[in-house]
Amino acid sequence: MNEILSELNQEVGVKGSMVVTQDGIVVATELGPGLSADVVAAVASGAIQSINQNLNKLGQPNLSKFVLEAGFGKIVFIDIGIAYLVVILDQRINMDVTLIAISAAAYRIRQMGQIRA
Amino acid sequence: MGWFSWLPWNKRRDLEKLEAEARRNTSPATLSTLAEKYYQSGEYNNAVECVRRAVERFPDSPKVKEIHAQIMRLHNQQTLAKLQKEIETRPKAETYARLADLYYRDMNDLNRALELANEGLEKFPESEDLHLLTGLIRFVRYQADRLSQDGLKCIEHLESASRANPMNYKACAMLARMFTEVGAFDRAGTQLNNILRFAPDDEKARRLVDKLQGKEPLGTDIEELFKNVQLGGTNEECRDLANIFPIEYNKGQAAPARLDPQLAASHVADFKRVEGAKAAMVMDESGKVVGSFAASGSSAELAEMIWNIYTGSEDSARRMDIGSFKRGILEAPGMRLHMVEAGGHLIAVVTTKTTRDEVVRTALNSYIDTVLKA
Numbered sequence: 001m002n003e004i005l006s007e008l009n010q011e012v013g014v015k016g017s018m019v020v021t022q023d024g025i026v027v028a029t030e031l032g033p034g035l036s037a038d039v040v041a042a043v044a045s046g047a048i049q050s051i052n053q054n055l056n057k058l059g060q061p062n063l064s065k066f067v068l069e070a071g072f073g074k075i076v077f078i079d080i081g082i083a084y085l086v087v088i089l090d091q092r093i094n095m096d097v098t099l100i101a102i103s104a105a106a107y108r109i110r111q112m113g114q115i116r117a
Numbered sequence: 118m119g120w121f122s123w124l125p126w127n128k129r130r131d132l133e134k135l136e137a138e139a140r141r142n143t144s145p146a147t148l149s150t151l152a153e154k155y156y157q158s159g160e161y162n163n164a165v166e167c168v169r170r171a172v173e174r175f176p177d178s179p180k181v182k183e184i185h186a187q188i189m190r191l192h193n194q195q196t197l198a199k200l201q202k203e204i205e206t207r208p209k210a211e212t213y214a215r216l217a218d219l220y221y222r223d224m225n226d227l228n229r230a231l232e233l234a235n236e237g238l239e240k241f242p243e244s245e246d247l248h249l250l251t252g253l254i255r256f257v258r259y260q261a262d263r264l265s266q267d268g269l270k271c272i273e274h275l276e277s278a279s280r281a282n283p284m285n286y287k288a289c290a291m292l293a294r295m296f297t298e299v300g301a302f303d304r305a306g307t308q309l310n311n312i313l314r315f316a317p318d319d320e321k322a323r324r325l326v327d328k329l330q331g332k333e334p335l336g337t338d339i340e341e342l343f344k345n346v347q348l349g350g351t352n353e354e355c356r357d358l359a360n361i362f363p364i365e366y367n368k369g370q371a372a373p374a375r376l377d378p379q380l381a382a383s384h385v386a387d388f389k390r391v392e393g394a395k396a397a398m399v400m401d402e403s404g405k406v407v408g409s410f411a412a413s414g415s416s417a418e419l420a421e422m423i424w425n426i427y428t429g430s431e432d433s434a435r436r437m438d439i440g441s442f443k444r445g446i447l448e449a450p451g452m453r454l455h456m457v458e459a460g461g462h463l464i465a466v467v468t469t470k471t472t473r474d475e476v477v478r479t480a481l482n483s484y485i486d487t488v489l490k491a
Contacts, residue, residue, distance in 0.1 A: 058422050
């Protein structure tokens, strides 16, 4: 799985990626300099939990993808079974191109069958 | 277009009409059109000045951002290429600083500016210019979002610049301002007294020194002080004190445009035209719904869900040190939620999963440009 994340990190503007469960358990991580695995895992799991709780309240199922753009960076969360692929990106990248690479990586991780319930 | 519209005096007359229109109705649309026309007519300096003003006034307008980027890239392309080449062939701290400064001041691209300054500092860790510029960019970011990480990095770099040159006025002035804003009055006083040693006639510095005389600092741990501001907002007394000693870091003085609540409410129904739109709503900074439509279900429950997701996302972005929330697209089976922060408001559109993101993005951009008011 780390190999898939490393390959994904080669894409333009990708600063790091991680597979983390909703409870904050880190399954795999490949983060660039300046990114702490503990912080990313805590922030990502907190965000996913909170979003899913809010969606479920309105009778919606859990999120399948979330692209968050902030002033100085972007984060993508993609559902890959019982965990989520979390990718941290530079603010200036072309999302359309990078999202294809992220979705492909998510598909490959899902296909590995390692993190099914 | 008439047969003789190419004649210079006819072109100028057209521009004068647009100038008058932009004065009468200052909006993202009028300023963008005027800037484009200036550029097409060869009035490059006017075009640059116009987009600069437009981006200061309407920093959230997608149209303005696009025109600004286009014109500034064209305007600076030769200098950018020259400096980039110099960095590749014979890198110097000054070249990194000039290029980073160009991205910061002219291109409005703080990220690239910060990247370049950091890259330069890796090669030239003692550079006063690069520390000063990095401190300035963090200062600007801090003024926008009040993130403690930006504040602490700002202090770190400005102190390095000040160590390299104890008479660096800008570094000392920004440090004094930052320390005052968070209540570290003792440290602000040290910087101000330093300024007065080499600039004894600085009236503003003297006034602030007098005001800070005998004032107890709000704490001694600078990290704690910045965190307190991030969590609880700026202390009003500190802000008033800091305003005695203003720093001209911004390119202009105009306050950024905000969403006009009445226009925002009346135009929210425009989203009904987006195929597959299920609901749309606009909320102010406190989460109060300014305008909405929902094809079915309770819009109050939907508003609560959207607001919770937005505040959670904002918190995540801040904790990850990537600034404040700007846009988001959330996908769940059967629905998509598009959110944009603009002009002090949150605009959200819920669509079916089949609605193309591009269609919603265009509708949102058009809506923002319509309801932003100077």
